[in-house]
Amino acid sequence: MEFLRPTSLSEACQLKAEHPDAVPLCGGTDVMVDLNFDRRRPEALLDLTAVPELYEWSRYDGRLRIGAAVPYTAIIEQLATEAPGLAIASRTVGSPQIRNRASVGGNLGSASPAGDALPPLLAANGEVETMSTTGARRIPIHEFFLGPKHNALRPEELIAAVHVPVASGPQQYAKVGTRNAMVIAVCSFSLALHPDTGRIGTGIGSAAPTPRAAPEAEDFLAAELADRWTAPDELPDDVVRRFGELVAAAAEPIDDVRGTADYRRHALSVLARRTLTWTWAEHRSQERAQ
Amino acid sequence: MTIRVTMTVNGDELTADDVWEGESLLYVLRERLGLPGSKNACEQGECGSCTVLLGGEVVCACLVAAGQAEGADVVTVEGLGDGEQLATIQETFVESGAVQCGFCTPGLLVTAFDLLNRDPDPTDATIREALAGNLCRCTGYEKILDAVRLAATRQSSSA
Ligand SMILES: Cc1cc2nc3c(=O)[nH]c(=O)nc-3n(C[C@H](O)[C@H](O)[C@H](O)COP(=O)(O)OP(=O)(O)OC[C@H]3O[C@@H](n4cnc5c(N)ncnc54)[C@H](O)[C@@H]3O)c2cc1C
Numbered sequence A: 001m002e003f004l005r006p007t008s009l010s011e012a013c014q015l016k017a018e019h020p021d022a023v024p025l026c027g028g029t030d031v032m033v034d035l036n037f038d039r040r041r042p043e044a045l046l047d048l049t050a051v052p053e054l055y056e057w058s059r060y061d062g063r064l065r066i067g068a069a070v071p072y073t074a075i076i077e078q079l080a081t082e083a084p085g086l087a088i089a090s091r092t093v094g095s096p097q098i099r100n101r102a103s104v105g106g107n108l109g110s111a112s113p114a115g116d117a118l119p120p121l122l123a124a125n126g127e128v129e130t131m132s133t134t135g136a137r138r139i140p141i142h143e144f145f146l147g148p149k150h151n152a153l154r155p156e157e158l159i160a161a162v163h164v165p166v167a168s169g170p171q172q173y174a175k176v177g178t179r180n181a182m183v184i185a186v187c188s189f190s191l192a193l194h195p196d197t198g199r200i201g202t203g204i205g206s207a208a209p210t211p212r213a214a215p216e217a218e219d220f221l222a223a224e225l226a227d228r229w230t231a232p233d234e235l236p237d238d239v240v241r242r243f244g245e246l247v248a249a250a251a252e253p254i255d256d257v258r259g260t261a262d263y264r265r266h267a268l269s270v271l272a273r274r275t276l277t278w279t280w281a282e283h284r285s286q287e288r289a290q
Numbered sequence B: 001m002t003i004r005v006t007m008t009v010n011g012d013e014l015t016a017d018d019v020w021e022g023e024s025l026l027y028v029l030r031e032r033l034g035l036p037g038s039k040n041a042c043e044q045g046e047c048g049s050c051t052v053l054l055g056g057e058v059v060c061a062c063l064v065a066a067g068q069a070e071g072a073d074v075v076t077v078e079g080l081g082d083g084e085q086l087a088t089i090q091e092t093f094v095e096s097g098a099v100q101c102g103f104c105t106p107g108l109l110v111t112a113f114d115l116l117n118r119d120p121d122p123t124d125a126t127i128r129e130a131l132a133g134n135l136c137r138c139t140g141y142e143k144i145l146d147a148v149r150l151a152a153t154r155q156s157s158s159a
């Protein structure tokens, strides 16, 4: 095995081009488990933790660019206002030790259907910025997940950053699990209200082969909210219930040790109703405050 | 192929040779640098018994590749006291009966030490959240919480 340790993003891309089989190593919270248990023996490890560019985040034109290696702890502490859904989800990841190391880039790299950062990126309509010696690409997050643990990254590419619009309204994330710390979600759901565009964003976790959105639920709710954004009242029960049903219908869950498909669908509709109630209450109080 | 890794551990610059590229920082500390305080239980980030400070932050040493620690500043449980005197959190763990078999203790000490550095007067909820990544099979955690509270009180009265 080789241990490659670039100190700039361009050097990292160069090394990845020379060693397309090298496994990128960031926080190591997925890769090291595989190495420790002999599940993976890559020819080379490409350590990204000495690449300063990957740890930076910035704001531009109403958007956020979050470096691939920025750990969850930094997202929680620094981005809770601009990317609330992602920050709430980050709080539910692992333990303090894990959150200090683990990154959104690693979550995208692993592309697990249970990755906690992924539903909020869908709901926020994010983009993945990749980099290689031949240039950069921006992949819409809705096109990034191709199958269980399979993403749209090419062998010569690295994930450089994720981009999300700065939140224009409330966002939420909720997951079902046996306890708060250290659980793989049985299912999870993220909701983002975008009052500036009138659009709704959703993201479902752990209930399909990949993280995915619920487009019918989004369109239904956007239509229902169209005349309600200003001077908002409480939402009628049937709207909240129908939204929950449409979110559950978008899932394609399986039975496994963590839960049955039926339970997941039921739990998703509950999470969808709950996050809608929370975000709408927050939107109403913001409108009243203005 | 192997690599050489040099880092500062508990204030001393140490070098490990013949390190396998996929080897963890935990293995290097225990098996190559003679620092067996950090424990190896799960090797998958679940138990926290391998917790060390890396660049001033708590991490699971079992999930850090040794090569990633090149040039870094590492503090293990061996470095919490000054060699003569235990750190306050170590004293209060002993006094509160927070140690039974002791396997989880080094990781918990490093985590609690870091918590009290960041937040000298933590609420119970903050303590629980900070220790969520450290498992203990023996104590039921109550005495561990007592020890952290007592250390907070003692440090604030001596500060
Ligand atoms: C105890 C424990 C608890 C956990 N709890 C959770 C949880 O609650 N929720 C959750 O979602 N996950 C959890 N995880 C999984 C893991 O922490 C996350 O998936 C995390 O986001 C991975 O980030 P990392 O930086 O550690 O990735 P790494 O392990 O370094 O890498 C993960 C994958 O991404 C690739 N990769 C990393 N960076 C890049 C890059 N810049 N470009 C291209 N490819 C890249 C790697 O090659 C690898 O395939 C947990 C893991 C552990 C050990």
Ligand code: FES
Pocket: B039, B040, B041, B042, B043, B044, B045, B046, B047, B048, B049, B050, B051, B060, B061, B062, B063
């Ligand atoms: S041995 Fe590292 S967390 Fe258990």
Ligand code: FES
Pocket: B098, B099, B100, B101, B102, B103, B104, B105, B135, B136, B137, B138, B139
């Ligand atoms: S004292 Fe035995 S595991 Fe904690």
